[in-house]
Amino acid sequence: MPQADKRKNAEKWFDTDDQFNQLYPVSIQALARRHWTPLGVARKAAKFLAAENKARILDIGSGVGKFCLSASYYYPGAFYYGVEQRKSLIGHAEAAREILQADQVSFIHGNFTQLELKNFDHFYFYNAFYENLTGTDKIDDSIDYSGELYNYYNRYLFRQLEQKPGGTRLATFHSLEEEIPQNYHEVGSEFDNLLKFWIKV
Numbered sequence: 001m002p003q004a005d006k007r008k009n010a011e012k013w014f015d016t017d018d019q020f021n022q023l024y025p026v027s028i029q030a031l032a033r034r035h036w037t038p039l040g041v042a043r044k045a046a047k048f049l050a051a052e053n054k055a056r057i058l059d060i061g062s063g064v065g066k067f068c069l070s071a072s073y074y075y076p077g078a079f080y081y082g083v084e085q086r087k088s089l090i091g092h093a094e095a096a097r098e099i100l101q102a103d104q105v106s107f108i109h110g111n112f113t114q115l116e117l118k119n120f121d122h123f124y125f126y127n128a129f130y131e132n133l134t135g136t137d138k139i140d141d142s143i144d145y146s147g148e149l150y151n152y153y154n155r156y157l158f159r160q161l162e163q164k165p166g167g168t169r170l171a172t173f174h175s176l177e178e179e180i181p182q183n184y185h186e187v188g189s190e191f192d193n194l195l196k197f198w199i200k201v
């Protein structure tokens, strides 16, 4: 299908968050408010991350793909990748990707610790490890949660980000900032500081 027709076909899903969330089953829609990036946030984050043509942007913990799919709609000049540990969520992300015909989006099933982060230019992070903490909302009971995992993942991501070259961009949403090395400087924020933009010096 020509690119212009694909865009026309996708347009109706991007009117509102409720409309977009209807790409997914009701059980997944019910998780949206707490766990999936709102369209307005994805748009601002993608504007920051898609800094150069063909940038490779990774969403660390991509869930049902809402960030990648909406970012690619708003800023189609980049490539968007999502890594997600829950296979069932990858299935929902792929189904939505098919409907939207989002060719520049790829989803990878696995733990982000198995990925070579050096293969990506810029990163989006919506507090993916938070559900490991006690008293937090969980997506489901299909995985183990623990404070040890929370610390391990934060430390792992910190070390990976630290090794990236200068100019690497990071957008965080609802982050407690434990994963952000000191050589990343905050260069802006939106949505009452919930969405922050960082660049490695």
Ligand SMILES: C[S@@+](CC[C@H](N)C(=O)[O-])C[C@H]1O[C@@H](n2cnc3c(N)ncnc32)[C@H](O)[C@@H]1O
Pocket (backbone or CB within 6 Å): 034, 035, 036, 037, 059, 060, 061, 062, 063, 064, 065, 066, 067, 083, 084, 085, 086, 089, 110, 111, 112, 113, 126, 127, 128, 129, 139, 153
């Ligand atoms: C808050 S949701 C955000 C989903 C998506 N980024 C979005 O903004 O719509 C966080 C996701 O990260 C995933 N996740 C958490 N830890 C992970 C890990 N170590 N490796 C891969 N995915 C992980 C969870 O399964 C969950 O789907």
